[in-house]
Amino acid sequence: MRLVPLFFIILPLVELWLLIEVGALVGALPTVAGVVLSALGGVVLLRHQGVGALSRGRQRLAAGELPAEEMLEAMVLALSGLMLVAPGFITDTLGLLGLIPPLRRWLVARIVPRMVVSAAAGRRGEGPRTLEGEFWREDDRSR
Numbered sequence: 001m002r003l004v005p006l007f008f009i010i011l012p013l014v015e016l017w018l019l020i021e022v023g024a025l026v027g028a029l030p031t032v033a034g035v036v037l038s039a040l041g042g043v044v045l046l047r048h049q050g051v052g053a054l055s056r057g058r059q060r061l062a063a064g065e066l067p068a069e070e071m072l073e074a075m076v077l078a079l080s081g082l083m084l085v086a087p088g089f090i091t092d093t094l095g096l097l098g099l100i101p102p103l104r105r106w107l108v109a110r111i112v113p114r115m116v117v118s119a120a121a122g123r124r125g126e127g128p129r130t131l132e133g134e135f136w137r138e139d140d141r142s143r
Contacts, residue, residue, distance in 0.1 A: 015088030022089065038092045042084035045099045050077050068115060072108045 023031040057070035080098030083091040097103055 011090065012088075015086075015090055018089055019087070035087050035089070035092065038089075038096070039084050039087075042092065042095055042099060043081065045096075046077060046081045046084065049099060049101070050074065050081075053077060069105075069108050069112055072111055072115075073104060076104050076107060 019031060019035070022034075053070055053073045057067040057074070060067035060070060076098050080095040083095030083098070086092075086095075098107075
């Protein structure tokens with residue numbers, strides 16, 4: 001967890017350096033156009049695949065099953081969409097990788113066995129807890 005803040009410091013610096021290098025090599029306009037076009041293309045793919053993941057999740061719920069894989073796929077898609085919106089070639093590449101269905105399913109398949117699903121609403125090991133009591137409206141003068 002200590003590496004997460006470091007990630008948010010180093011990644012933008014590397015992205016900025018890479019954008020400057022690519023801009024110096026091919027020019028500013030093609031660089032900006034490449035970033036914008038990759039983000040737009042990724043958003044179109046994200047919308048299409050997100051609808052598919054939502055549809056599969058609803059089918060599993062209708063069948064009475066927990067759509068854990070579909071929920072994780074939706075999370076990967078959301079993270080991929082966030083990366084596509086962020087300017088830069090590294091984040092765009094990572095975002096596009098998250099949109100490749102076989103790669104995304106492989107990643108989800110690696111995460112699902114580590115998940116713990118609990119039906120209890122209370123603390124771990126306890127069942128659902130109910131708080132009982134009475135209430136009345138303060139503006140009710142008939143009491």
